[in-house]
Amino acid sequence: MYIIVGLFALGILKWLWSLIKNHYDIILLFIFLYGFALLIQYLFTLVSLDISLWIIVAVLVVILLLIGYLYSNARSAYNVLDEYFDINEMAGIEQLHQAVENGKVINNDITVEDAIVTLMDEGKIEEVIPNRLWRSLKKKPGEFTNSIENKEISI
Incomplete structure (x- = not known):
């Protein structure tokens, strides 16, 4: 027992x-x-x-x-742009500023330009036209939700 x-x-x-x-x-x-x-x-x-x-x-x-x-919920411009380049293959400076404005950024310590430089240093995006147009390197061309063919970019 x-x-x-x-x-x-x-x-x-x-x-x-x-x-x-x-x-x-x-x-x-x-x-x-x-x-x-x-x-x-x-x-x-x-x-x-x-x-x-x-x-x-x-x-x-x-x-x-x-x-x-x-x-x-503290989002910075870097987080918003990182997510933006997951979806979009290419973007101009106006689209990036608009994405940050629409992205509910709480932490304003990082500017859009600083976030772009950080993403370029990490190899996530490349500069196509200096200070005007950037291309995402996260996926292969054609795998993006908004690829170049579907997006209208003003330069």
Whole structure:
């Protein structure tokens, strides 16, 4: 009887270990949040404020989710142009500026010109006409959604 109970307990422990092993980063995050919340609660008790620990944890989780949401939606001109050249084979400077304006750019640290230079340095695009027209090197000609034959480019 003890052997059966022992094997059952070992099976449960092995299952728990597999959960912990696969999600240790989330568990460490919760441990960190709990410790940080305890520190904040202690600081509040020093000034005679009694705030529940779970309220502090909930506020910290909401703050982390908000930071993650803002970070994931932070798009720069580089990201917009990189996606633009995934679809379009060729583009002029006016089309690139228009793509950045329509691309919901949140992070304005990089200008269109800096993004073009970065894409050229990475070998993703090439300059066909200096400072006026660029061609994508990401795919073979004819594999683009908007290839040269389908796009009207003003130079």
